[in-house]
Amino acid sequence: MDKKYIDKIKKKFGLKRIECDLDKLKSLNVLVIGDAIIDEYIFVIPKGRAIKDPILSVEYENHEIYPGGALAIAGHISSYINKVKLVTLIGDHNTKLDFIKKSLPGNIELKTFIKKNASTIIKKRYIDSYRNNKLFKIEYINDKPIENDLTEEIVNYLNGELPKYDLVVVGDFGHGFINDSIREVLENKSNFLCVNAQSNSANMGYNYINHYQKPGFITMDEQEIRLPLMKRFDEINNVIKEFYKKFSYNKFLITAGNKGLIFFNNGDLYKAPILIDTVVDTVGAGDAVFALTSLLIKTEVDNELIPFIGNCAGGIKANIMGNKESVTKEKLLKFIKEKLQGDE
Numbered sequence: 001m002d003k004k005y006i007d008k009i010k011k012k013f014g015l016k017r018i019e020c021d022l023d024k025l026k027s028l029n030v031l032v033i034g035d036a037i038i039d040e041y042i043f044v045i046p047k048g049r050a051i052k053d054p055i056l057s058v059e060y061e062n063h064e065i066y067p068g069g070a071l072a073i074a075g076h077i078s079s080y081i082n083k084v085k086l087v088t089l090i091g092d093h094n095t096k097l098d099f100i101k102k103s104l105p106g107n108i109e110l111k112t113f114i115k116k117n118a119s120t121i122i123k124k125r126y127i128d129s130y131r132n133n134k135l136f137k138i139e140y141i142n143d144k145p146i147e148n149d150l151t152e153e154i155v156n157y158l159n160g161e162l163p164k165y166d167l168v169v170v171g172d173f174g175h176g177f178i179n180d181s182i183r184e185v186l187e188n189k190s191n192f193l194c195v196n197a198q199s200n201s202a203n204m205g206y207n208y209i210n211h212y213q214k215p216g217f218i219t220m221d222e223q224e225i226r227l228p229l230m231k232r233f234d235e236i237n238n239v240i241k242e243f244y245k246k247f248s249y250n251k252f253l254i255t256a257g258n259k260g261l262i263f264f265n266n267g268d269l270y271k272a273p274i275l276i277d278t279v280v281d282t283v284g285a286g287d288a289v290f291a292l293t294s295l296l297i298k299t300e301v302d303n304e305l306i307p308f309i310g311n312c313a314g315g316i317k318a319n320i321m322g323n324k325e326s327v328t329k330e331k332l333l334k335f336i337k338e339k340l341q342g343d344e
Contacts (some may be wrong), residue, residue, distance in 0.1 A: 030085070036069055038100075043127050044059060044061055066323040070086065075326040076292060077295065091118035124140075167298045170197075194290070219254075225239060257274075260274045261311050289313050312332055
């Protein structure tokens, strides 16, 4: 951990200032929209290579189910504000709706739309229970675009709903839910729009952030800012400059793994180093950063605090298996307090 950086944050802001900034989030009226994803973690004990086949043999131990995708984003946000509206898409079979309802905090109001000939998205990860290494993943997904009649239904709903909210948070995982018509209404009717458009193994090359023309704030990982520019090896500061020049997004944040976070605001860069020494699971860490920094951007928190608090949220989440728990306000303040107090 970078002690010099922590001392700077402590001296300039302090815990009380940060607590005050987090308290200001409470009154925000927020709508979250995006893909519902069910994450199943199957924990196994590797036994070795099967004798008759060139495959890994494992013994089942146990499994856990977590709310992922936009469900996780709404879960993170729910701890900081009074009420959240969640708009999401489920399948017409294997809906997992009972699990979804039970997994969401009580202050989340759920609105679901149903995709025909599809199950709710399920991603199963098989985990070496001793080392917590992921062995492989199976996806149950129909990621073809939604049909025109469902698009029309969603657009009509959003036309009336979006203007009611201070902030609209979009978790676009590229699984066939958010199409051009829905993006258009999101951009035209939202008072303030925050977007995370994820590149993953299911959508690689087809879900870049430049599908969105005028979001107020976006977050990306380092690969997601490089891909639309085709800049694989260029120095990241040069990539950021070219990204801004080409797409004209005024505010964006980049999660860069063990290199920390970089926040860009109208030409200025604010960097925060990583604040943790251990990692349990990085799945969903970017969603936690996105959820919290979207709220901070809307309430105009100091530019230096945005990557710091975002890094704290990501650090907490990276030490939770899957989306088993949300990054609550209580957890965040405890983490920040421990970092600022250090060896005191």
